[in-house]
Amino acid sequence: MDRVATVDTVKGLREAVASWRGAGERVALVPTMGALHVGHLSLVERARALADRVVVSIFVNPTQFAPNEDFSKYPRTLDDDRAKLAGLAELAYTPLVEEMYPPGFATTVSLAGPAAAGLEDAFRPTHFAGVATVVAKLLLQALPDVAVFGEKDYQQLKVIARMARDLDLTAEIIGAPTVREADGLALSSRNRYLSDEERALAPTLHRTLQDGAARLRAGEDAGAVVTAGEDALAAAGFAVDYLALRDAETLAPVSDLAAPARLLVAARLGATRLIDNIAV
Ligand SMILES: Nc1ncnc2c1ncn2[C@@H]1O[C@H](COP(=O)(O)OP(=O)(O)OP(=O)(O)O)[C@@H](O)[C@H]1O
Ligand SMILES: CC(C)(CO)[C@@H](O)C(=O)[O-]
Ligand code: BAL
Numbered sequence: 001m002d003r004v005a006t007v008d009t010v011k012g013l014r015e016a017v018a019s020w021r022g023a024g025e026r027v028a029l030v031p032t033m034g035a036l037h038v039g040h041l042s043l044v045e046r047a048r049a050l051a052d053r054v055v056v057s058i059f060v061n062p063t064q065f066a067p068n069e070d071f072s073k074y075p076r077t078l079d080d081d082r083a084k085l086a087g088l089a090e091l092a093y094t095p096l097v098e099e100m101y102p103p104g105f106a107t108t109v110s111l112a113g114p115a116a117a118g119l120e121d122a123f124r125p126t127h128f129a130g131v132a133t134v135v136a137k138l139l140l141q142a143l144p145d146v147a148v149f150g151e152k153d154y155q156q157l158k159v160i161a162r163m164a165r166d167l168d169l170t171a172e173i174i175g176a177p178t179v180r181e182a183d184g185l186a187l188s189s190r191n192r193y194l195s196d197e198e199r200a201l202a203p204t205l206h207r208t209l210q211d212g213a214a215r216l217r218a219g220e221d222a223g224a225v226v227t228a229g230e231d232a233l234a235a236a237g238f239a240v241d242y243l244a245l246r247d248a249e250t251l252a253p254v255s256d257l258a259a260p261a262r263l264l265v266a267a268r269l270g271a272t273r274l275i276d277n278i279a280v
Contacts, residue, residue, distance in 0.1 A: 002087065003083055006082060006091070008094045008095055010095070014143075027051055027055065027144045027145055028051035028054045029047075029147045030044050030054065031134075031147065031149070032056060034077060034081050035074075035077050035189035036077075037179075038179050039186070039187035044085070044088050050174065051144070051146060054088070054091075055089065056089045056093070057095075057138050058078065058093070061100070061131070064128075065127075074189070093138075107133070109136050113250075114251050114252040115155065115162045115251045116162075120155050120266065128155075136163065143170070145171065146174055147160075147171045147174065148174045148175075148176055150175070150178060151175050152186050152275070153275070154262060154277040155251060155264065158251050160173055178277075185202045185203045185206060193272040201237050201238075202274065205238070205274055208229045208265065209265060210278065212278075216261070226244065229243045233267050238267035239267060241266040242265065242266055243267075246261065247261060248280075260280075
């Protein structure tokens with residue numbers, strides 16, 4: 001089976017990108033942690049439409065996982081991933097941890113402001129510093145014209161867009177829509193952790209968001225909608241971390257639809273934590 005060409009050093013990545021740039025070509029980067037699914041491939045397709053050359057990074061970034069999280073059991077399927085990318089991307093960038101974080105590494109991007117406050121940050125307080133640091137490094141290593149991220153990780157997308165503006169990173173940050181299973185469950189590498197019983201319950205997450213968005217659009221009070229959604233999720237067997245209405249751009253808390261808003265959720269089914277969101 002064909003495999004996408006792969007480099008695992010900053011030097012190799014820079015050489016490939018420099019040769020494309022020298023030929024006047026536009027370059028797109030799609031950062032991932034691997035275990036690629038159709039959601040990731042939709043980002044690659046979007047990147048393909050925006051650039052001549054597409055680089056997909058595959059790196060399970062240790063600094064965005066807390067010690068109690070699933071870093072060691074996170075799926076690693078590099079050979080499969082390289083096969084999936086054959087013919088879709090020009091290059092996979094697969095650095096080892098020592099390439100990204102050599103001995104003595106001591107710099108972290110720290111975040112302030114509404115995009116990084118609350119929601120995921122309340123439950124994973126070290127997460128976005130790890131994400132922002134590794135994404136800043138990837139953007140500086142590859143120097144792409146555009147970088148594509150999924151709306152499934154909506155807060156992550158907004159944190160990265162803010163960081164890129166604040167640090168004058170030159171890549172344009174593009175968000176792409178969430179790809180779902182037929183029953184509405186957002187594709188995620190972590191769905192494979194679900195038991196059959198949990199998998200059958202999981203689409204309730206998206207249905208609750210759809211129902212909440214419909215009620216909000218119908219003029220129902222945001223507090224009542226959130227409480228009803230939390231109750232519906234708890235009744236279906238979820239432990240809810242948050243269900244919250246936020247400004248779609250800044251992610252500041254809102255209680256009405258005066259400006260475009262986003263309803264975001266994180267909830268656990270057994271040991272698996274799922275996130276999702278919907279435009280309101
Ligand atoms: N269902 C999806 N539709 C569109 N983009 C997605 C989807 N799932 C993930 N992405 C995007 O793919 C990129 C890489 O994400 P990542 O490798 O973490 O995959 P994941 O499936 O979200 O895994 P997990 O959340 O379990 O870590 C991110 O920009 C993420 O938002
Ligand atoms: C953006 C990212 C690749 C950074 O490690 C990761 O958080 C992800 O897969 O969403
Ligand atoms: N998809 C975001 C990466 C993470 O959960 O660590």
